[in-house]
Amino acid sequence: MDRTRWYKDAVFYQIWPRSFCDGNGDGIGDLQGVLQKLDYIASLGVTGIWFSPLYPSPQADFGYDIANYYDINPEYGTLDDFKQVLDGAHERGMRLIMDLVVNHTSDECDWFVQSRASKDNPYADWYIWRDGKTPGSPDEGGTPPNNWDSLFEGGAWEYEPNRDQWYLHIFAKKQPDLNMDNPAVRAEVENIMRFWLDMGVDGFREDVITYISKVPELPNDNPLKPAARGMRFYDHGPRVHEYLQQFRQNVLNAYDCMTVGEAPMISPAKALEYCAEGPQQELDMVFTFEHMLADCLFTDWLPRPFDLRQYKRALGRWQTGLAEDAWNALYIENHDHPRIISRYGSEEYREESGKSLACSYLFLRGTPFVYQGQEIGMTNTHLERIEDSVDVSTFNQVRRLQTIGVSESACLQLVNRASRDHARTPMQWSARQGAGFVGGDGTAEPWFPINSNFQDINVEAAEDDPNSLLAFYREAIVLRRRLPVIREGRYREFKRQSHTIFAYAREMPGQRVLVVCSFTDKLSFFSAAKEYDLAKGELCLCNYEDAHAEDNAFFLRPYECRVYLFEE
Numbered sequence: 001m002d003r004t005r006w007y008k009d010a011v012f013y014q015i016w017p018r019s020f021c022d023g024n025g026d027g028i029g030d031l032q033g034v035l036q037k038l039d040y041i042a043s044l045g046v047t048g049i050w051f052s053p054l055y056p057s058p059q060a061d062f063g064y065d066i067a068n069y070y071d072i073n074p075e076y077g078t079l080d081d082f083k084q085v086l087d088g089a090h091e092r093g094m095r096l097i098m099d100l101v102v103n104h105t106s107d108e109c110d111w112f113v114q115s116r117a118s119k120d121n122p123y124a125d126w127y128i129w130r131d132g133k134t135p136g137s138p139d140e141g142g143t144p145p146n147n148w149d150s151l152f153e154g155g156a157w158e159y160e161p162n163r164d165q166w167y168l169h170i171f172a173k174k175q176p177d178l179n180m181d182n183p184a185v186r187a188e189v190e191n192i193m194r195f196w197l198d199m200g201v202d203g204f205r206e207d208v209i210t211y212i213s214k215v216p217e218l219p220n221d222n223p224l225k226p227a228a229r230g231m232r233f234y235d236h237g238p239r240v241h242e243y244l245q246q247f248r249q250n251v252l253n254a255y256d257c258m259t260v261g262e263a264p265m266i267s268p269a270k271a272l273e274y275c276a277e278g279p280q281q282e283l284d285m286v287f288t289f290e291h292m293l294a295d296c297l298f299t300d301w302l303p304r305p306f307d308l309r310q311y312k313r314a315l316g317r318w319q320t321g322l323a324e325d326a327w328n329a330l331y332i333e334n335h336d337h338p339r340i341i342s343r344y345g346s347e348e349y350r351e352e353s354g355k356s357l358a359c360s361y362l363f364l365r366g367t368p369f370v371y372q373g374q375e376i377g378m379t380n381t382h383l384e385r386i387e388d389s390v391d392v393s394t395f396n397q398v399r400r401l402q403t404i405g406v407s408e409s410a411c412l413q414l415v416n417r418a419s420r421d422h423a424r425t426p427m428q429w430s431a432r433q434g435a436g437f438v439g440g441d442g443t444a445e446p447w448f449p450i451n452s453n454f455q456d457i458n459v460e461a462a463e464d465d466p467n468s469l470l471a472f473y474r475e476a477i478v479l480r481r482r483l484p485v486i487r488e489g490r491y492r493e494f495k496r497q498s499h500t501i502f503a504y505a506r507e508m509p510g511q512r513v514l515v516v517c518s519f520t521d522k523l524s525f526f527s528a529a530k531e532y533d534l535a536k537g538e539l540c541l542c543n544y545e546d547a548h549a550e551d552n553a554f555f556l557r558p559y560e561c562r563v564y565l566f567e568e
């Protein structure tokens, strides 16, 4: 099968199904809801959909704890509903990729239920079991095999009396890690891939895929590390490349599909080990976190404020670091981060900053992903109490902060600034009761409270306004898809030292694009480099109506952004 690398021309839309659209009126998003919205999704100009997990799951981590990899969560519908959505997407010229979560499963997955039952059953070696350092249950004074932390819930080990052993969980207790060193587990992963690809799915987003191979001795980590002890023994572990190459060769190469791996804390040089094009290539792209570190409890347990220069440096490092040899995945929002306008922009200049943020990444080299609600400028929500959070990782971070003496009210503030909950409020479709998210008569209680600003910020209102952020996303996506320089061109940055302006160009013979984005609510002076005579360019996109193309030096207004096209 020839890989066409179609993903290089794609723009993806990410659906977090629980909060996208509720078709049957029970207050939980579902596939019939998605089906109703396929025309809307296609109207954005996107050419692909990524679904966060749709599989049956106890929802301890909202689907990232999978109980059955071959079916659909009954709350969301059936396999038949899924096939309707898949066909509907394909009919509209959109590909569809699934989330593949194989670092861990749910503890309610049948494999784990059997694995924990005894030491001699067909699944006994499917997870990472070890004897305690000191024998016995924790009550009897037993201690875990090593000192690793889980990223979501205290220590990384849970005791199982049936086996008098401990299992490893890098995430929550209900997310036991699979033993990828077991060939039967890898064969099962290949089976899962084939199952969905044979159905017509176009690829996978692979959850924390850089964690799947652990140093077999599972050594103790430095006890003085404040958090994430153990990570250096499983991030980019000893056999990760071998396993990913196997998956590629045994399965993926037989399909014209694509993969994007989630890779926390990876450098461009490391990314090339996974993504450099050639016979050994393992993944088509990775999601990096470097530009997403500020103001997020998920990536940093004491969130630091946004700094434009850090953001630019991170994006630029990846643009030049992967350049010709590999391909970037581009995003500024997903289900793991608070809303980008609240984080990196300004709620006061919501539409302006939303547009500037859009321009800061949509014209880079790579495949862009847009997260549900980003296109209408949804913002962070407000939680009254820490207990109103529904996010397992937030609980854990708060617990940690409390142990170092951070007060309840300071924790609540952090949660309101930086928790994953903000990305997970229901999609705001209209100003009606239930925000148009709740199906049926709209009266059911949504599974998680709708952001109180839904009467102002919603799809219907944005559709009525030709200058809305939504209209801007549509224009930007169309423009991006029309210009070969966005796929092919070289990346070049200007004004690197500026704390207020992000200016970059994409250049190839015959076509150049200059993007200028302000990140301040003050006026900010900009002068174009001498190779860019703005009077000769076409101003294709701007978030202020009365902008002119002629001056080469001018003041950008609050969060003003401009995209100029030069064709010679």
Ligand code: GLC
Binding pocket: 061, 064, 065, 101, 171, 207, 208, 262, 335, 336
């Ligand atoms: C990834 C997912 C996140 C999940 C975690 C554990 O980071 O994006 O939502 O909680 O993996 O599966």
Ligand code: CA
Binding pocket: 022, 023, 024, 025, 026, 027, 028, 029, 030, 075
């Ligand atoms: Ca529903």
